[in-house]
Amino acid sequence: MDTTAHTSAAVADRPKTSPSTLASGFAPARTARPAESSEHETPRRLVIVSNRLPYRFEGDGAGGFSFERSVGGLVTGLGPLHEEAGNLWIGWADAAEGLADEGRAALDGALAERACRAVFLDTKDAKRYYEGFSNSAVWPLFHGFPHLARFDKGEWEAYRRVNERFRDAVVAEARSGDVLWVQDYHLMLLPSLLREALPDARIGFFLHIPFPDYETFRMLPWRGEIVRGLLGADLIGFHAYDYVRHFLSSCRRIAGIENASGTLMADGRLVQADAFPLGIDYERYRDAARTPAVRRAAAEFAAEKGHEGCKVMLSVERLDYSKGIPDRLNAYDAFLDRHPEWAGRVVLVLVTVPSRENVGSYRALKKRIDELVGLINGKHSTMDWTPVDYYYRSLPFNQLAGLYVASDVMLVTPLRDGMNLVCKEYLACHDGDGGVLVLSEMAGASSELHEAITVNPFDLEGLVSAMEQALAMPADEQRRRNAPMQHRLARYTSRKWAREFLDAMDETKRRQEGLGARLIGPDSARRMAEAFLAARRRALLLDYDGTLVPFSGEPAHAAPDAQLLALLKTLGTAAGTDVVVVSGRDRGTLESWLGGTPAELVAEHGVWFLDRNRSGWTLEEPLDDAWKDAIRPVLAGFVDRTPGAILEEKDFSLVWHYRMCGQELAERRVIELKNALGELEGSGLALMDGNKVIEIKPNGVGKGHAAHRWFRDPSYGFLLAAGDDRTDEDVFEAAPANAWTVKVGGGPTRARFALRDCREMRALLETLAKTAG
Structure with missing residues (x-):
């Protein structure tokens, strides 16, 4: 048995074509390299592309620069890979906008020593791209705050120009075999831009914020461009399913x-597309929490703030409306x-890290938080107790770890969050110990950390109840809840996250290469x-919908165009050439559309035959249609319950079409319909899955059975069978080994070759027609 027979047929990305290539309708098919050859090649280089570089820097006034490693989930996750020899990080040098050319050249040199490459942006474009489209349109929309989103065409155009600028920077650095890993929402157009410039590149994309539901995403005027931009990647990663x-x-x-x-x-x-939840450097936080410096910081914090005897609830968030800080207060x-x-027995330590302070909505949020802290402290404070201990600044690592260690409860209750690593850092600092995590079910991490107390952050009563439960939780229950979460986080670290993504991208490329090898180039x-020219007799067995013409939401609207009719006539009148259209269409439609051509017609998947002499339709074998009276009401009921569904009745089959239905509803109805018709087995009927159709027909009737009429004829020196869906697989399976x-x-297909679409199929037939002429 041919082991490739059941692999997926697909078409590799089309490279740039010459005029002669376009005329023939074919793009060159790239030959896939054998997977086993990779061990003899130079190790692949990883090129990380993100909005920011992994270093903060500033000039020293003497032409040099000082650098400090950035903090955050992205740098934490990818930092170890970046540090491996030969890898490269490309990002925006936002702090270099005022530098002259010689200053930028010096910065380039200093960054090159750190395996980084700077992207320099026009000041106006940078503002419109970053503060504008990225953070005033994408960020609020993707986090579920569409009322805060601003859709400005000028900002969108700046976003596109900046993505093109990143493309130029990557292309200038890219080498054959590089893995290009694009990060986050600032660069969602970049994968397709890179694909156009580097058709064979390995391109991955990871989105570090939520992707919204369709009803929210559709509000974005440039939604189509964003989707197509992302689809330029080989692998698209998200934090949660x-x-x-x-x-x-x-x-x-x-x-x-x-x-x-x-x-x-x-x-x-x-x-x-797949989910890869980002982890943390678990050992770093676990080990830091055990150091004398961090233990001392935790003890000093409690002593200096007068928190002895108080339970500490900790909240650490960047200033952002998605974090739900006012709701928490x-x-x-x-x-x-x-x-x-x-x-007098509990204190909330609120750490808010400054962010986007020049954006009006963030300044308003900061003011609101300040007012709420003042209100709570003014309302509840006593002479020796202040209920909220408020910090508006970022904290050094040891001080933050000390806060984690000193806290009895960690409140992580964002209104929406792509992942949230603070909760994971807290658990790592309490490795093997107690501490209670209260976690929003709207954070991506909630799918991993289900042993935490999960809350709906919009439910004030639920938050109050969670605080009470957390403060009163016994130590043994705390450890029991934490242990499985800590074990999970210790296994799935940030390094494992990165490696799993890259391994998945390798697997995706292997699948692509396996598919692309069978393209018709x-x-x-x-x-x-x-072969066509050399044969004395030829038979071309062609499906109709999806093969010769594109699908239409309304079946009656897929009539052949003049070009197709002329093509069938040219082929059908060529000496020794028989053209057969083998379709699921009813005989009346086929004859009205194609009766004027010399093509033989096969209707209803092999029930009816009409030869080229048009001597009348004939049945392959006697059939009974009395069964339809029992099945028709069942299908009609599903049409009534499924907006967009259509019931089609043919001579000897009933067809339920659902191309125009919503996917989720259609998927549910298909399952229900199959269950409802589950007793067909043994009744002489068969249920056939087609392309967005379910057809009930007599058992034993099929395109494969019908095709035997031509496949068994030894006088044909050339056989071609082409189709697009499950019904055509029977033809491919029945075809002799020498058939095309x-x-x-x-x-998935049993066919030997693949084409991308109807346009390429028509181009192939045009080529054969020219050969015949």
Whole structure:
């Protein structure tokens, strides 16, 4: 048995084509390198591309620069990989906007020593790209605050120009075999820009914020460009599966691209979307928490602030409306109102890290937080107790770790968060010990840390109850809850996250290469044309919908155009050439559309035959249609319950179409319908899955059975069978070994070759027609 027979047929990304290539309708098919050859090659270089570089820097006044390693989840996760020899990090040098050319040259040299490459931006574009589109449109929309989003065309155009500037920087540095890993929402157009410039590159993309549901994402005027930009990557990563699901839904609804288990076919190229939850450097926090310096910092904090005898609830967040800081303060105020017994026995340490202070909405948020802290302290304070200990600054690592160690409860209750690593850092600092994590179910981390006390951050009563539960939780229950979370985090570190993503990208490329090897390129097309010309008799068995014409939401709207009719006539009148259209269409439609051509027609997947002499339709074998009376009401009921569904009745089959239905509803209805018709087995009927259709027909009727009429004829020296869906697989399976079998579009197939779409299929037939002429 041919072990490649059940692999997926797809089309690799189309490279730049010459005029002669375009005329013939084929793009060159790239030859996949054998996977086993990789061990003999130079190790691949990783090029990380992000909005910012992993270093903060400033000039020293003497032409030099001082550098400090940035902190944060991205640098923590990718830092170890960046430090490996030969790897490179490309990012915006935002602090260098005022430098003259010689200053930028000096900075380039200093960054090169740290394996970094700076991208310099026009000052106006930088502001519109970063503060504008990235953080005034994408950030609020993707976090579920559409009322705060600003959609400005000028800012969008700046975003596009900056992404193009990043493309130029990457292309200038890229080498053959590099892995290009693009990071986050600032650069969502970059994957497709890189794909156009570097068609064979390994490109990954990771989104570090949530991807919104379709109903929210569709508000973005440039949603289509964003989806297509991301689809330039080979692998698209998200923190949580919910975000993957939302992205896939938008791909279908906006770009019309379906998926199978997260695999999409974009422009004939396989793209994978999957979830990779970002971890932390667990050992760093665990070990730091045990050092004398951090233990001392924790003890000094309690002593200096007069917190002895108080339970400490800690909140550490960057200043942002998505973090839910005011909601947290309101809940704490309500908790103190309802539980006066905790007065003097608990303190909330609120650390708010400055962020985007030049943005008006952030300044307003800072003012609101200040007012709430003042209100709570003014309302509840006593002479020797202040309920909120407020810090508006970033903290050094040891001081932050000390706060984690000193805290009894960690409040992580964002309104929406892509992942949130603070909760993981807290658990690492309490390794093997107690401490209570109160975690928002709206944070990506909640899918991993389900042993925490999870809360709806919009539910004030729920937050109050969670605070009470956390403060009263016994130490043994704290350790019992924490242990599985800590073990999980210790295993799935930031380094493992990065490695798993890169391994998944390698696997995606292997799948692409396996698929792309069977594309019909110039060599295959030439060999096919030579075989066609050499044969005395030829048979071309062609499916109709999805093969000769694109699909239409309304089946009646897929009539052939004049060009297709002329093509079938040219082929059908060529000496020794029989053209057969084998379709699921009913005989009346086929004859009205194609009756004027010399093509033989096969209707209803092999029920009816009409030869080229048009001597009348004949049945392959006697069939009974009495069964339809029992099945028709079932299908009609599903049409009524499924907006967009259509019931089509043919002579000997019933067809339920769901191309125009919403995907989620259609998927549910398909399962229900199959269950409802589950008793067909043994009834002489078969249920057939097609492309967005379910068809019930007599058992034993199929395109493969019908094709035997031509496949068994030894006088044919050339056989071509082409189709696009599950019904055509029977034809491919029945075809003799020397037949040219062609799958149009992506998906698993038994065909030997593949083409991307109807346009390429028509181009192939045009080539054969010219050969025949």
